[in-house]
Amino acid sequence: MSRRTIKEYRAEREEGQQRLLDLDHLGVQRFLRLDHACYEDKALPGRTKELLGLVASMVLRCNDCIDYHIEQCVKAGWNKDELADAMNVALIVGGSIVIPHMRHAMLSLDELLAEQ
Amino acid sequence: MSRRTIKEYRAEREEGQQRLLDLDHLGVQRFLRLDHACYEDKALPGRTKELLGLVASMVLRCNDCIDYHIEQCVKAGWNKDELADAMNVALIVGGSIVIPHMRHAMLSLDELLAEQ
Amino acid sequence: MSRRTIKEYRAEREEGQQRLLDLDHLGVQRFLRLDHACYEDKALPGRTKELLGLVASMVLRCNDCIDYHIEQCVKAGWNKDELADAMNVALIVGGSIVIPHMRHAMLSLDELLAEQ
Amino acid sequence: MSRRTIKEYRAEREEGQQRLLDLDHLGVQRFLRLDHACYEDKALPGRTKELLGLVASMVLRCNDCIDYHIEQCVKAGWNKDELADAMNVALIVGGSIVIPHMRHAMLSLDELLAEQ
Amino acid sequence: MSRRTIKEYRAEREEGQQRLLDLDHLGVQRFLRLDHACYEDKALPGRTKELLGLVASMVLRCNDCIDYHIEQCVKAGWNKDELADAMNVALIVGGSIVIPHMRHAMLSLDELLAEQ
Amino acid sequence: MSRRTIKEYRAEREEGQQRLLDLDHLGVQRFLRLDHACYEDKALPGRTKELLGLVASMVLRCNDCIDYHIEQCVKAGWNKDELADAMNVALIVGGSIVIPHMRHAMLSLDELLAEQ
Numbered sequence: 001m002s003r004r005t006i007k008e009y010r011a012e013r014e015e016g017q018q019r020l021l022d023l024d025h026l027g028v029q030r031f032l033r034l035d036h037a038c039y040e041d042k043a044l045p046g047r048t049k050e051l052l053g054l055v056a057s058m059v060l061r062c063n064d065c066i067d068y069h070i071e072q073c074v075k076a077g078w079n080k081d082e083l084a085d086a087m088n089v090a091l092i093v094g095g096s097i098v099i100p101h102m103r104h105a106m107l108s109l110d111e112l113l114a115e116q
Numbered sequence: 117m118s119r120r121t122i123k124e125y126r127a128e129r130e131e132g133q134q135r136l137l138d139l140d141h142l143g144v145q146r147f148l149r150l151d152h153a154c155y156e157d158k159a160l161p162g163r164t165k166e167l168l169g170l171v172a173s174m175v176l177r178c179n180d181c182i183d184y185h186i187e188q189c190v191k192a193g194w195n196k197d198e199l200a201d202a203m204n205v206a207l208i209v210g211g212s213i214v215i216p217h218m219r220h221a222m223l224s225l226d227e228l229l230a231e232q
Numbered sequence: 233m234s235r236r237t238i239k240e241y242r243a244e245r246e247e248g249q250q251r252l253l254d255l256d257h258l259g260v261q262r263f264l265r266l267d268h269a270c271y272e273d274k275a276l277p278g279r280t281k282e283l284l285g286l287v288a289s290m291v292l293r294c295n296d297c298i299d300y301h302i303e304q305c306v307k308a309g310w311n312k313d314e315l316a317d318a319m320n321v322a323l324i325v326g327g328s329i330v331i332p333h334m335r336h337a338m339l340s341l342d343e344l345l346a347e348q
Numbered sequence: 349m350s351r352r353t354i355k356e357y358r359a360e361r362e363e364g365q366q367r368l369l370d371l372d373h374l375g376v377q378r379f380l381r382l383d384h385a386c387y388e389d390k391a392l393p394g395r396t397k398e399l400l401g402l403v404a405s406m407v408l409r410c411n412d413c414i415d416y417h418i419e420q421c422v423k424a425g426w427n428k429d430e431l432a433d434a435m436n437v438a439l440i441v442g443g444s445i446v447i448p449h450m451r452h453a454m455l456s457l458d459e460l461l462a463e464q
Numbered sequence: 465m466s467r468r469t470i471k472e473y474r475a476e477r478e479e480g481q482q483r484l485l486d487l488d489h490l491g492v493q494r495f496l497r498l499d500h501a502c503y504e505d506k507a508l509p510g511r512t513k514e515l516l517g518l519v520a521s522m523v524l525r526c527n528d529c530i531d532y533h534i535e536q537c538v539k540a541g542w543n544k545d546e547l548a549d550a551m552n553v554a555l556i557v558g559g560s561i562v563i564p565h566m567r568h569a570m571l572s573l574d575e576l577l578a579e580q
Numbered sequence: 581m582s583r584r585t586i587k588e589y590r591a592e593r594e595e596g597q598q599r600l601l602d603l604d605h606l607g608v609q610r611f612l613r614l615d616h617a618c619y620e621d622k623a624l625p626g627r628t629k630e631l632l633g634l635v636a637s638m639v640l641r642c643n644d645c646i647d648y649h650i651e652q653c654v655k656a657g658w659n660k661d662e663l664a665d666a667m668n669v670a671l672i673v674g675g676s677i678v679i680p681h682m683r684h685a686m687l688s689l690d691e692l693l694a695e696q
């Protein structure tokens with residue numbers, strides 16, 4: 001077993017996300033829409049909030065969420081130095097337990113930058 | 117690397133569980149028995165407590181624990197609508213960081229329902 | 233400084249909750265409504281979901297959330313033995329780190345039962 | 349027992365922080381300096397990183413850390429609407445378990461704005 | 465509201481602990497005994513395991529558990545330098561979110577050393 | 581997908597760690613050095629602190645961190661009974677949610693002991 005690449009993550013996410021979207025539960029559907037809307041431009045620009053989402057995902061140590069937000073951050077135009085500086089906040093706040101997720105995030109970031 | 121199926125989970129769990137059961141440590145053995153006894157009928161029926169175990173596993177974000185409890189929930193007769201309603205509590209309490217685990221849970225649930 | 237009683241909790245919660253309700257942010261308001269709706273009767277009865285909310289709050293170790301849900305559980309008619317049996321699931325899943333919160337929950341429960 | 353105000357927080361923090369600064373342990377002293385340096389202007393401006401620190405503190409549910417970062421955010425010029433929009437990210441990512449901390453944060457924010 | 469002293473912690477803990485011991489629930493009683501037995505001499509000396517309990521309590525950020533284990537550590541003869549070195553592991557593993565709990569632990573430690 | 585072996589972990593860790601070491605960010609580099617230095621002999625011997633690192637990793641439920649520290653513990657001469665006794669502290673403090681990580685740890689330990 002080796003690291004799940006961004007391509008593999010996208011395929012797996014899509015399959016699971018479809019199950020959620022197919023669920024006949026109003027509360028779940030509303031939460032999914034609220035989650036999506038949360039990163040749109042409002043008092044803060046959406047791109048700043050993607051950075052917030054990335055750091056929150058790192059301190060909570062969720063690779064799926066990291067992969068999602070790091071892709072959005074790259075699309076929003078944050079560069080590698082800026083993302084490393086944001087990740088450093090997650091590392092200092094969350095400690096060495098965050099290191100494996102930061103390794104994962106850097107590998108994902110390199111994949112995403114190579115795709116461009 | 118793709119998602120671990122319920123069948124793969126069962127095989128992996130069995131191998132690891134055997135190592136725990138082979139451990140010559142009274143405290144560990146007693147905890148394992150206490151853990152098992154906790155879901156038996158008592159003031160609350162065992163099937164209600166399996167639902168509690170599932171939601172606790174989801175907000176603590178542990179896929180192995182989710183797979184264990186969702187199988188017990190299916191055996192206890194909870195249907196898909198009821199399980200989705202319980203999972204919605206986990207989603208609201210635990211937030212979007214729970215979403216990848218809810219995707220996993222829905223895929224596991226579909227596997228389990230297909231086995232029946 | 234001594235333990236915050238249920239009465240003190242109610243006063244403090246009300247003051248803070250008002251600030252949230254006064255916030256001019258659509259996402260926050262929608263989440264608050266979704267949170268409220270999540271415990272209404274649906275595929276599962278609301279009273280079962282209050283029990284799920286209590287156990288989720290205990291394993292996530294939040295006394296404010298415990299006080300909120302334990303009051304709802306008492307209103308929904310769960311008795312002390314049933315609540316202790318639910319809390320035992322939280323204790324086994326979450327471990328000894330949950331004990332201080334279970335002490336808090338039992339003191340809150342006694343206050344709530346004395347009010348009745 | 350009522351909510352700890354920002355003024356009380358500052359006094360308590362100062363007493364405890366002095367104990368840490370007095371500790372004769374090189375690793376601890378280096379970590380404290382690294383923590384401080386992490387929010388200085390670098391690839392990202394310090395004020396953006398204070399927002400990251402606030403959201404990380406909220407999803408990890410630490411009122412002391414929230415009070416520290418919200419004061420830095422106010423000093424850095426973020427207004428109430430922007431801070432509410434950042435907190436909404438924490439609320440969506442972290443779920444309803446974050447609500448008591450968001451109540452606390454809004455009360456702290458009002459105190460800080462009143463001081464200005 | 466100011467910091468809860470060790471004396472106040474002891475009184476509050478005793479009241480809550482009595483409620484747990486009074487609970488008519490076999491699973492809870494067995495867990496409490498298992499928790500106690502876990503820190504007795506076995507393959508590792510109890511005093512080493514108190515240090516493990518302290519660090520676990522710090523990274524999980526529970527002041528009640530910190531106060532309990534730091535008192536046991538002082539009784540077991542660990543000195544201030546050794547405890548600071550153990551706490552540094554918690555700080556590095558758990559990050560700056562642990563700092564408020566390390567402040568609390570140092571204040572508790574000074575109280576405990578003054579009692580001797 | 582089956583369990584990642586210690587050999588696979590080492591290869592994956594090395595690739596990711598190199599990305600971190602290549603990062604042009606002073607804060608990240610300093611944290612990595614601080615993390616390394618934290619387990620050296622000081623007021624406590626390094627081997628005791630490796631045990632603290634293992635238990636912290638288990639209650640925070642990070643398999644990568646568990647694999648790292650369990651290898652260091654084996655190198656430092658802790659035997660299987662002592663490691664099981666330390667893991668029991670993690671199990672009691674952290675609860676049944678730690679069990680999947682304890683299974684993982686025991687499988688890793690058997691691999692490491694077989695290598696010797």
